[in-house]
Amino acid sequence: MNLRGVFHAVGLLLLFVGVAMLAPLGVSLAHGGGDARAIAAAFGVTILAGFAVYLVTRGARDLSPRDGFGVVVFGWTAMAVFGTLPYLFSGAIVDVTDAMFETMSGFTTTGASILSDIEAMPRGLLFWRCFTQWIGGMGIIVLSLAIMPILGVGAMQLYRAEAPGPTPDKLTPRI
Secondary structure, three states: OOHHHHHHHHHHHHHHHHHHOHHHHHHHHHOOOOOHHHHHHHHHHHHHHHHHHHHHOOOOOOOOHHHHHHHHHHHHHHHHHHHOHHHHHHOOOOOHHHHHHHHHHHHOOOOOOOOOOHHHOOHHHHHHHHHHHHHHHHHHHHHHHHHHHHOOOOHHHHHHHHOOOOOOOOOOOOO
16 A cells, blocks of 8 residues: 555645634634634644645655545544544533544534534534534545546446345436
């Protein structure tokens, strides 16, 4: 496996997550929330980590289909770990496991939550929670339309894997 190339892509993903934290930071500042410092700190840590990984892995070779699986595994893990930082830094969710669950629930768009009173959270963190779900939804669309064909997994293979019972031989492909 081309670990240098895999981690180069993970560094880019972390930079993307860090930049995504600017939106909830703006919401927090607009509403005068006390969570702005926590979101700004999470933004800084995520950008620094992503930039460090990106710089260390400069000049990485192209990725093979096999390396794509490494990008997915390490990318999801890194996004979930760094996505927990706004919750942890603000103190809104103090348990690391709960913060990881809330973040992974957002990025996977499952909608599950550990929070009993969601509306009590500051607006910037509420926006981050919603934004992780939006990012996760867009990520699934990008994965299905762009990345999976590169890895040799087409829509028909995905359909056969997900469809229950006997399936028709061919469907007309449409987006």
